Amino acid sequence: MRRYDKNGPIALTFNALFLIFILAPLFVVCWVSFTPEGFLSMPTTEFSLRWFVAILDHPEFISAFLFSVYLAFGSATVAVALAVPAALATARYRFPGRGMIMAFFMSPLMIPHVVLGVAFLSYLSSLGWAGTYIGLVACHVILIMPYALRLVLASVTGMDKAAEQAARSLGASRWTTFRRVTIPLIMPGVTGGWVLAFITSFDELTMTLFIASPSSTTLPVRMYQHITENVDPLIASVSAVIIFITMILMFVLDRIFGLDKLLVGK
Amino acid sequence: MSFLSLKNVSKQYGDSLAVQDFNLNVEKGEFISLLGPSGCGKTTTLNMIAGFEEPTTGTIEISGKDMTYAAPNTRDIGIVFQSYALFPHMTVAENVGFGLEMRRVGKEERRQRVLETLELVRLTQFADRFPKALSGGQRQRVALARAIVIKPQLLLLDEPLSALDAKIRERMQIELRNIQHEVGVTTILVTHDQAEAMAMSDRIAVMNFGRMARLGAPFEIYEQPGDLFTSNFLGSTNMFDGEVSEQAGDVVMVNCSGVELSVQGNAAKGSKITVGVRPEKIALVEAGLGLIDAKIKTRIFMGTRWAYQLESSLGTLDVTLQNAGHEVAGEGVIVGVTWPRHAIRIFAEG
Numbered sequence A: 001m002r003r004y005d006k007n008g009p010i011a012l013t014f015n016a017l018f019l020i021f022i023l024a025p026l027f028v029v030c031w032v033s034f035t036p037e038g039f040l041s042m043p044t045t046e047f048s049l050r051w052f053v054a055i056l057d058h059p060e061f062i063s064a065f066l067f068s069v070y071l072a073f074g075s076a077t078v079a080v081a082l083a084v085p086a087a088l089a090t091a092r093y094r095f096p097g098r099g100m101i102m103a104f105f106m107s108p109l110m111i112p113h114v115v116l117g118v119a120f121l122s123y124l125s126s127l128g129w130a131g132t133y134i135g136l137v138a139c140h141v142i143l144i145m146p147y148a149l150r151l152v153l154a155s156v157t158g159m160d161k162a163a164e165q166a167a168r169s170l171g172a173s174r175w176t177t178f179r180r181v182t183i184p185l186i187m188p189g190v191t192g193g194w195v196l197a198f199i200t201s202f203d204e205l206t207m208t209l210f211i212a213s214p215s216s217t218t219l220p221v222r223m224y225q226h227i228t229e230n231v232d233p234l235i236a237s238v239s240a241v242i243i244f245i246t247m248i249l250m251f252v253l254d255r256i257f258g259l260d261k262l263l264v265g266k
Numbered sequence B: 001m002s003f004l005s006l007k008n009v010s011k012q013y014g015d016s017l018a019v020q021d022f023n024l025n026v027e028k029g030e031f032i033s034l035l036g037p038s039g040c041g042k043t044t045t046l047n048m049i050a051g052f053e054e055p056t057t058g059t060i061e062i063s064g065k066d067m068t069y070a071a072p073n074t075r076d077i078g079i080v081f082q083s084y085a086l087f088p089h090m091t092v093a094e095n096v097g098f099g100l101e102m103r104r105v106g107k108e109e110r111r112q113r114v115l116e117t118l119e120l121v122r123l124t125q126f127a128d129r130f131p132k133a134l135s136g137g138q139r140q141r142v143a144l145a146r147a148i149v150i151k152p153q154l155l156l157l158d159e160p161l162s163a164l165d166a167k168i169r170e171r172m173q174i175e176l177r178n179i180q181h182e183v184g185v186t187t188i189l190v191t192h193d194q195a196e197a198m199a200m201s202d203r204i205a206v207m208n209f210g211r212m213a214r215l216g217a218p219f220e221i222y223e224q225p226g227d228l229f230t231s232n233f234l235g236s237t238n239m240f241d242g243e244v245s246e247q248a249g250d251v252v253m254v255n256c257s258g259v260e261l262s263v264q265g266n267a268a269k270g271s272k273i274t275v276g277v278r279p280e281k282i283a284l285v286e287a288g289l290g291l292i293d294a295k296i297k298t299r300i301f302m303g304t305r306w307a308y309q310l311e312s313s314l315g316t317l318d319v320t321l322q323n324a325g326h327e328v329a330g331e332g333v334i335v336g337v338t339w340p341r342h343a344i345r346i347f348a349e350g
């Protein structure tokens, strides 16, 4: 009897190759970061932590990392705060311009980040917000909005409207209903949207290159600037640290919510 | 003055009328069913009473007060939704307590009343479970408990039993009716199941295409349905088209496909009418002794009764007989068919 619930040899090979293809670069970066040499190389006989220690001599990386977290945190929060009412309005009501609003929120997905960067730069300069935290948050919010909106929208459309009606009939005001019933019911989508928005903001380089200033440099921008000037294994060790932190975060999120559920907003 | 009145209520969606000119007066403590086929406007009517939809025209009064446009949370109405609509993130006790919390009932009293109500629906041991971990029938009872714990002046039930299988449904019908009696709350039940409506209601409002077709006590509207739609919806009916050949007092003779039938009622001589008789009102006798003779085409045993289909000069006749415990005439046999004169009714004229 053939077992259909098991992968065949071809499928297994394909899956293995696919995983290797995705994980190999990460693995190589981590490996390189343990080199004792002063240039990018794969250590074979000797391993060293010198490039991890070297990070401490470059406080600009640490401050850039902290700024990135701070920026991604603010941007993801603002994006989700805007996505919830937008999703509720577009999912619940038919009104003129409804399609346009959705298209507008989704449009950053379709515009090259370079173009956005140039546009935001001149826009922020004329507002006097260039290089400020508020300016960066505003631009990141626009960029990550589609991700937040998608997941929030998925949970709003999947939600049973009768639960809200039940709350209303039991005497809850609109606001209480929103707080006690709507929000808890769409919480999975909100959390998932927030995480996805956070990751997208943290990761963004192209657009941020244009609008960041020396006092508001994100980690991707700092790393990019570093490798344009010198090619040393510092970049590998910084990457390894980020990979490590990400893995811990993923592990924690998976334990709390279940990653598979979180990233589809269920 | 009635407790709840709907006066000329209409609801329009785009250019389709979901409810038209609906009039209904409900007395305090009464149990009323809205009965009708799918899409006839039952839920829409309920939503307007609950305040989830505004009527396009007409007014809704509760205890003499105009509540047509009042917000849902000011109406003091308990609702059991078709989908139950329990709060999945709250336990059974929290679900049931929600309405009391909104009414700012103190914690101790709240706990007490939640417990009492859970006892009433026999769910005490499930108080700390989440709705996900309950069966369909248990969820339905939580929904009911949540609606009655606030002691609403009006209870609305939107097909609350339709998701349950036949056995549990019958038991829940009796339970629901008992609880309603015990609490004494005015209740409107929406259903498309005529047996359910007849079993539970003081009065039934039959709806068709957004209009009220008939309103009355179950027995009354079953026996005197008034129109073809109501008659067919409440149970099957054998229909014959014919022409009035004679009229004498309140009895008319109707010629249906060559058979003269005597019918109680009034109709002008020569007018074309439809008459109908229910399958269970027909009796089978020996051939030649009935009103007409008919041949048994099919005979189906249904446990409590026999369902026959007969071929006669009036067309196909449906007949049901109680199963009295002995064999009855089988397929192919010619029998006589008869019914009491008051059992056959005039429906449409025209």
Ligand SMILES: Nc1ncnc2c1ncn2[C@@H]1O[C@H](COP(=O)(O)OP(=O)(O)OP(=O)(O)O)[C@@H](O)[C@H]1O
Pocket (backbone or CB within 6 Å): B013, B014, B017, B018, B036, B037, B038, B039, B040, B041, B042, B043, B044, B045, B192
């Ligand atoms: N929001 C709406 N927009 C447009 N049409 C609607 C809306 N709600 C209901 N309708 C229409 O109004 C009519 C009555 O609907 P309603 O839900 O009241 O039927 P119902 O009697 O409850 O049927 P069912 O037994 O299937 O639940 C239907 O034709 C339906 O398509």
Ligand SMILES: [Mg+2]
Pocket (backbone or CB within 6 Å): B042, B043, B044
């Ligand atoms: Mg309905």
